[in-house]
Amino acid sequence: MINSRRGFLGLASTLPLIPLAQAVGAESDSRSPLATENLGPRKTHPIILSTYSLWRFRNEEFRDFDRCLDVADEMGFDGVELLLYQLDQNELLSHSKLMSYKRRALSLGLPLIGMSTHQGFVTPDPELRKQNIDRTIGQIELAYQLGIPTMRVNTGRWGTSKDFDALMANRGVEPPLDGYTDEDGFPWVIDALEQCVAVAEKCGIVLGLENHWGLGLTPEGILRIIDAVDSPWLQITADTGNFLEDPYERLDKIAARSILVQAKTYYGGGQWYSLDLDYQRIGQILQKHDYRGFISLEFEGMEDYRTAIPKSLELLRQAFPRVKTNATP
Structure with a gap:
């Protein structure tokens, strides 16, 4: 009689291994659900829906995360990425409300994959940087409660643009504060992210x-x-x-370190630019670097979401086949 876990494991290691097909009586039966032609990796990358595609900082009806989950389910997505800004403060303070989202996602078979957050470390004010570090740590702990495995973070920016529209009009380029350069900002960001990591x-x-x-x-x-922090817990959201x-050349440079890909579409013309x-080319870039993970749709066009998001999903399913590789995970 085996009277210990160690004894059981020792005995198990001496037993002969039986091929799976033989064990279930499916040696040569092509009708078996375990027939070899049905095995192998899934055909495409899993495509998830970012709730940003629905809320967009303006569609108040989609502040309701439950409604976003319903849309993702109805349209056939494989999971959801949450834009944290869309939850109001009362929801963030209500543990039971947050856990209800987790329960609902499970009931729909929609894993919560990512959470997009905002923070700013590009400031000479150490107290303000500390506030953003604490804020980001709180967001990490929230992602942990929700069972979300990856969280988008930003460096932040100088804040010298009049508003976001002005920043976009200047193609995302923003001058530093008087008396500072971008070189001053890198150590601030690196130190902050080391604490968050x-x-x-x-x-x-x-x-x-x-x-x-x-x-x-x-x-x-x-x-x-990324290289300065040098941690597997800080990678890239591409x-x-x-x-x-030069989007393709630039994406090629960061693809190998990417843990999540956010794919934008602009049906109906973009709000700030198109x-x-x-996407076939982008898919090839990701294949070259053996990207194996999730693709998150961020629809940013002006067309009605009810037609634009299904078209976007079809586009991404065609562009991102999941190719079998011999790479070690």
Whole structure:
């Protein structure tokens, strides 16, 4: 009689291995659900819906995260990325409300994959940087509660543009504060993210620094920060629509370090700009770097979401086949 776990494991290691097909009696039966032609990796990358595609900072009806989950389910997405800004303060303070989202996503078979957050570390004010570090740590802990494995973070920016419209009119380029240069900002961002990464590792949340604006405007800026922090818990969220010049060459530079890809579409014309992106080409870039993860749709056009989002989903399913590789995970 085996009277210990160690004894059982020792005995198990001496038993002969039986092929799976033989074990279930499916040696040569092509009608078996385990027939080899049905095995292998799924055909496409999983495509998820960013709730930004619906709310867009203006559609108040889609502040309701439950409604966003329903749309993602009805349209056939494989999961959801939450834009944290759309939840109001009362929801953030209500643990039971947050957990209800987690329960509802489970009931729909829609995993909560990512959470997009906002913070700003590009400031000479150490107290303001500390406030943003604390804020980001709180967001990491929120992602942990929701079971979300990756969280988008930003460097922040100088704030010298009149507003976001002015920033977009200047193609995302923003001058530093008087008396400072971008070189002053990199150590601030690196130090802040090192503090955040320590918490992210404990929570099992991979931070994805996005090629957004500020010091994340270029691949070189993003990679400089990633390399300086030097942690597997800080990688890249690659946004296909945020490199306004040379998008393919720039995406190629960050693809190998990307943990999530946000894919923008612009049906009906973009709110600030439109890019005619070749998603077949982008898919090939990701394949070259053995990207194996999720694609998150960020619809940013002016067409009605009820027609534009299904078209976007079909576009991404065609552009991002999941190709079998021999790479080690």
